[in-house]
Amino acid sequence: MLKNVAAIAFDGIAPFELGVVCEAWGIDRTEDGVPAIDFALCAPKPRVSTSMGFDLHVEHDLSRAAEADLVCVPAVKGVGAMGEDVLQVLRDTVGRGGRVLSVCSGSFVLGEAGLLDGRDCTTHWMHAERMQAEFPLANVIPEVLYVDADPIITSAGSAAGLDACLHLWRKEYGSKIASIVARRMVVPPPREGGQAQFIARPVPDCAAETLGPLLSWIAENLGEDHSVEALAQRALMSPRTFARRFRAETGATPHAWVTNQRVQAAEHLLEASDASIEWIAGEVGFGNSATMRQHFTRARGISPQGYRVSFQCSDDEQTA
The missing domain is CATH 1.10.10.60 (Homeodomain-like)
Structure with a gap:
């Protein structure tokens, strides 16, 4: 059962996507009947810069991720090379039976760690072509909101990260709990269920120009x-x-x-x-x-x- 979640911060991290995983896993909702999640933000160094020009002070180092059931990787500006210490944490997480979830361009970090080889995955549509070129052994699916290739979950743009997190809430704790979490965030619960290798597609828009x-x-x-x-x-x-x-x-x-x-x-x-x-x-x-x-x-x-x-x-x- 998913009870312990860590998010990794690093230089160039996108604050909104970091906020997505903090909102999904870091809020105490036990008064609403939601199981308690032990959530922490960790980083390879105490101070990291964000993509928006301000810095974050991070209390925990990467050793905190070693005990997590789920390690979340938010988006990163520039999608450059990641430190080997971060990549090893992700490999170790999967190796010991944990899950790794990326939001938007955070999927490139998973690719650098070799976790996407032979797997279905996704990222923001703007990055999909580049991602497939950089990680040719991955099967990049650009048109979906998220891909659950358990234990690797990848999601597209910012809001899709919430869908992926709600999907995991639902997968672990059922529809009722996922709905409570979604209601507290004032977002609709995802109608798509899933299993390993399940791919959730976006709900079609009915507000077309003439149709x-x-x-x-x-x-x-x-x-x-x-x-x-x-x-x-x-x-x-x-x-x-x-x-x-x-x-x-x-x-x-x-x-x-x-x-x-x-x-x-x-x-x-x-x-x-x-x-x-x-x-x-x-x-x-x-x-x-x-x-x-x-x-x-x-x-x-x-x-x-x-x-x-x-x-x-x-x-x-x-x-x-």
Whole structure:
């Protein structure tokens, strides 16, 4: 069980991303029923400079990380070479069965430590191409919010670090606790669950330039016919023009966008209800359980039934 968390500070550290991990793990929420986390900030030297021009005084040295269940690596300006002492701490953490989590460009530090070789991982989209070039043995996935390749968790830009931390809260302590943590931070709890190698994709934006109302209607009526032809007719466009416009405004094909919406809706019903998988498949527009199983497993790396076993809320959690 995750009970001890350390964040590493170093010269060039980004204060906001450091704040993300401090907020996620360093706040005492025991009065709300959240398990206590022993959190500490550590560094290779007592004083480190930040990317914003001010310094931090850090009480703990790197030996503090040796006892942590999770070591967090925030973003760093310039993504330059990291000291061998920091890299060894990260290797040792994984070697003794701990986890390492990076936020944004902090993933480069994990790459320098050799922890991304042969693993799925992510970083901020602006750095993805460079990261793949510098660490060719890693499988960089630029379009996702975070990647859980346990024991290595990598996340994209600043807010995605919160998603990754909430994912770990949920993975360790369940949906109810993760929701309490999220509510205290005034952010929505992530709907994506997961397991080792699970990749959580960003929720599609319904505020597209011209298709926003249609996207909202699709999300609210997933059981309808959402073929390109049917949607193009509703949008008063030819199928070819509609498909081109849809990709331009959402970054995805109509089929991929709709499928992702259906998977997310299925996740919610699997967690919050006892309805049969066959019924859920019909409700979210997959038609039957076999089709839903195929799409769900491909998107989430776990079957609908397996997901339900791992993440279904108890009656107390559903009414909390």
